[in-house]
Amino acid sequence: xxxxxxxxxxxxxxxxxxxxxxxxxxxxxxxxxxxxxxxxxxxxxxxxxxxxxxxxxxxxxxxxxxxxxxxxxxxxxxxxxxxxxxxxxxxxxxxxxxxxxxxxxxxxxxxxxxxxxxxxxxxxxxxxxxxxxxxxxxxxxxxxxxxxxxxxxxxxxxxxxxxxxxxxxxxxxxxxxxxxxxxxxxxxxxxxxxxxxxxxxxxxxxxxxxxxxxxxxxxxxxxxxxxxxxxxxxxxxxxxxxxxxxxxxxxxxxxxxxxxxxxxxxxxxxxxxxxxxxxx
Amino acid sequence: xxxxxxxxxxxxxxxxxxxxxxxxxxxxxxxxxxxxxxxxxxxxxxxxxxxxxxxxxxxxxxxxxxxxxxxxxxxxxxxxxxxxxxxxxxxxxxxxxxxxxxxxxxxxxxxxxxxxxxxxxxxxxxxxxxxxxxxxxxxxxxxxxxxxxxxxxxxxxxxxxxxxxxxxxxxxxxxxxxxxxxxxxxxxxxxxxxxxxxxxxxxxxxxxxxxxxxxxxxxxxxxxxxxxxxxxxxxxxxxxxxxxxxxxxxxxxxxxxxxxxxxxxxxxxxxxxxxxxxxxxxxxxxxxxxxxxxxxxxxxxxxxxxxxxxxxxxxxxxxxxxxxxxxxxxxxxxxxxxxxxxxxxxxxxxxxxxxxxxxxxxxxxxxxxxxxxxxxxxxxxxxxxxxxxxxxxxxxxxxxxxxxxxxxxxxxxxxxxxxxxxxxxxxxxxxxxxxxxxxxxxxxxxxxxx
Numbered sequence: 138x139x140x141x142x143x144x145x146x147x148x149x150x151x152x153x154x155x156x157x158x159x160x161x162x163x164x165x166x167x168x169x170x171x172x173x174x175x176x177x178x179x180x181x182x183x184x185x186x187x188x189x190x191x192x193x194x195x196x197x198x199x200x201x202x203x204x205x206x207x208x209x210x211x212x213x214x215x216x217x218x219x220x221x222x223x224x225x226x227x228x229x230x231x232x233x234x235x236x237x238x239x240x241x242x243x244x245x246x247x248x249x250x251x252x253x254x255x256x257x258x259x260x261x262x263x264x265x266x267x268x269x270x271x272x273x274x275x276x277x278x279x280x281x282x283x284x285x286x287x288x289x290x291x292x293x294x295x296x297x298x299x300x301x302x303x304x305x306x307x308x309x310x311x312x313x314x315x316x317x318x319x320x321x322x323x324x325x326x327x328x329x330x331x332x333x334x335x336x337x338x339x340x341x342x343x344x345x346x347x348x349x350x351x352x353x354x355x356x357x358x359x360x361x362x363x364x365x366x367x368x369x370x371x372x373x374x375x376x377x378x379x380x381x382x383x384x385x386x387x388x389x390x391x392x393x394x395x396x397x398x399x400x401x402x403x404x405x406x407x408x409x410x411x412x413x414x415x416x417x
Numbered sequence: 418x419x420x421x422x423x424x425x426x427x428x429x430x431x432x433x434x435x436x437x438x439x440x441x442x443x444x445x446x447x448x449x450x451x452x453x454x455x456x457x458x459x460x461x462x463x464x465x466x467x468x469x470x471x472x473x474x475x476x477x478x479x480x481x482x483x484x485x486x487x488x489x490x491x492x493x494x495x496x497x498x499x500x501x502x503x504x505x506x507x508x509x510x511x512x513x514x515x516x517x518x519x520x521x522x523x524x525x526x527x528x529x530x531x532x533x534x535x536x537x538x539x540x541x542x543x544x545x546x547x548x549x550x551x552x553x554x555x556x557x558x559x560x561x562x563x564x565x566x567x568x569x570x571x572x573x574x575x576x577x578x579x580x581x582x583x584x585x586x587x588x589x590x591x592x593x594x595x596x597x598x599x600x601x602x603x604x605x606x607x608x609x610x611x612x613x614x615x616x617x618x619x620x621x622x623x624x625x626x627x628x629x630x631x632x633x634x635x636x637x638x639x640x641x642x643x644x645x646x647x648x649x650x651x652x653x654x655x656x657x658x659x660x661x662x663x664x665x666x667x668x669x670x671x672x673x674x675x676x677x678x679x680x681x682x683x684x685x686x687x688x689x690x691x692x693x694x695x696x697x698x699x700x701x702x703x704x705x706x707x708x709x710x711x712x713x714x715x716x717x718x719x720x721x722x723x724x725x726x727x728x729x730x731x732x733x734x735x736x737x738x739x740x741x742x743x744x745x746x747x748x749x750x751x752x753x754x755x756x757x758x759x760x761x762x763x764x765x766x767x768x769x770x771x772x773x774x775x776x777x778x779x780x781x782x783x784x785x786x787x788x789x790x791x792x793x794x795x796x797x798x799x800x801x802x803x804x805x806x807x808x809x810x811x812x813x814x815x816x817x818x819x820x821x822x823x824x825x826x827x828x829x830x831x832x833x834x835x836x837x838x839x840x841x842x843x844x845x846x847x848x849x850x851x852x853x854x855x856x857x858x859x860x861x862x863x864x865x866x867x
Contacts, residue, residue: 270684273687
């Protein structure tokens with residue numbers, strides 16, 4: 138069996154490797170190259186050096202969007218994971234209709250971000266109209282609007298991962314703990330949470346990157362209003378790319394590269410941090 | 418048995434590979450959002466083919482039909498791809514970098530040539546340039562870079578029946594729509610309609626001036642033309658890279674009127690869309706609606722209504738009974754000079770057919786309801802009553818307001834800054850000084866940064 142695996146290794150890996158190269162490696166290398174260029178389309182780039190990066194770092198709207206995204210990500214990572222874990226805990230108890238609830242909680246995840254953004258915009262604006270305001274009234278409204286939207290969308294997805302983790306915990310371990318006199322609180326913190334740490338690693342990673350990368354929902358819900366105060370990093374890059382003349386596309390590209398590298402670094406640190414806990 | 422397993426393994430791997438690779442291949446065309454996929458397919462006997470990247474989603478179906486009719490007549494394959502609303506430049510950016518790039522694309526105005534001029538084939542001497550009755554665009558080294566194919570007008574569209582109904586009311590401030598000849602008379606009428614909206618059965622004089630991204634261009638681009646037009650006209654220039662903002666106060670006059678004499682509270686405008694305004698107008702909930710000739714199509718609700726234009730009066734003394742509606746064009750054809758010679762020829766032949774054949778003229782002026790500035794269209798009846806209304810102003814000797822203002826707007830950034838400033842003004846979190854700043858300071862800096 139081992140031998141056969143070795144023999145057919147390339148056959149099985151090749152399709153995915155090819156897709157990875159075409160879909161990720163090549164665009165990434167092109168993106169890095171273009172960030173040092175002035176260009177209208179990807180095929181007419183002229184090399185201009187690091188000017189794009191200097192301009193990107195001097196752009197105050199970019200710095201604001203980074204801070205806004207960071208704050209947003211911190212809030213959503215905590216909210217989504219705590220709520221998803223809580224729901225998962227409830228839905229692994231022997232309650233009637235858990236499957237129906239799981240399906241319902243998971244469903245928002247099947248709707249596209251743009252659609253969600255517009256639907257929630259109608260809902261929020263409908264509610265806020267009672268106090269004669271809209272979502273664009275202040276960035277606080279937009280911020281919490283986005284937090285609610287993303288939580289609503291992602292809790293169901295993370296919940297499924299947590300449910301899988303919780304169901305993997307051996308029943309006799311919990312029984313033994315109960316016999317030894319551990320109360321519910323102790324069972325949760327000493328057995329359940331340590332046992333689902335692989336799920337925690339993957340869920341925090343997913344919610345962290347999703348928070349930073351958020352684009353569709355941001356565009357549809359607030360479009361950065363009022364006055365770019367709710368503009369997140371991805372939307373800022375998009376607006377830089379298309380907001381001015383071709384000279385600025387390189388700046389947008391430079392921002393995108395900075396963003397990609399920063400996100401990769403944060404992702405790796407987070408994995409190290411949580412995966413380290415996992416081993417203990 | 419072992420061989421059987423091997424065969425199964427190899428086969429399934431091959432199928433997986435095919436699945437992955439075909440997935441990559443087909444995803445390119447979807448970005449264009451068009452019905453016909455990514456590139457101009459097929460070859461005809463002469464070798465040329467046409468790939469048109471269309472700007473206007475509202476006439477996509479008509480272009481597809483016209484393309485099919487041409488292919489049937491001549492055998493030359495014509496692919497029409499339409500960019501989704503508001504994403505033309507994005508689509509063009511990705512499409513034109515492809516091997517099968519558009520042979521025919523559009524630009525909005527001169528400033529688009531900064532980005533796209535490098536792709537423009539010189540149309541000098543071509544049929545469309547020779548027969549054009551409007552100003553073509555040129556740039557350094559290219560005498561005719563693009564040719565306009567559809568004139569458009571915008572102003573305040575009004576529901577003629579409703580306004581006449583108002584005129585018949587007791588103590589109406591006017592007795593006929595023709596008495597609205599400047600901002601003062603417009604304001605008097607709008608204020609009175611607003612005050613007596615229940616009597617007239619409307620919800621406001623103007624439709625909601627939606628500041629949502631779907632139609633804020635009505636104010637950040639079209640209405641913004643007016644103060645810039647007056648400043649340039651006063652100075653005797655046609656373009657500039659900075660503004661004094663002398664007429665921003667006049668822009669405020671009309672904006673304030675839109676905000677106060679409206680179907681909704683100004684604080685809620687940031688959530689109102691273009692569709693909301695159109696629906697309010699078509700349902701008879703409001704009398705006035707700022708938009709342009711494109712709002713009328715043969716198959717929308719407005720086609721059954723009795724509509725006409727009012728000029729965009731803003732309280733400039735010179736406007737009294739002298740100006741018409743804003744007329745110009747944002748639709749220019751460009752031929753891609755990087756296309757093969759056969760494709761360029763095929764594209765030029767196609768355009769010649771579009772503006773000279775019976776089918777072409779009928780579709781352009783009928784189904785698409787365009788006002789085409791070519792001498793081949795002389796005597797063609799215009800389907801769109803808004804063009805008739807615009808022409809009436811010209812026939813009466815009123816000066817059409819040109820688009821010199823919109824044509825000299827620096828960047829998309831500038832427009833979104835103005836949109837944001839208007840939102841903050843409308844909801845009361847910012848004051849008018851921000852709007853003034855956009856017209857003066859931001860205008861100059863955006864030009865500087867270009």
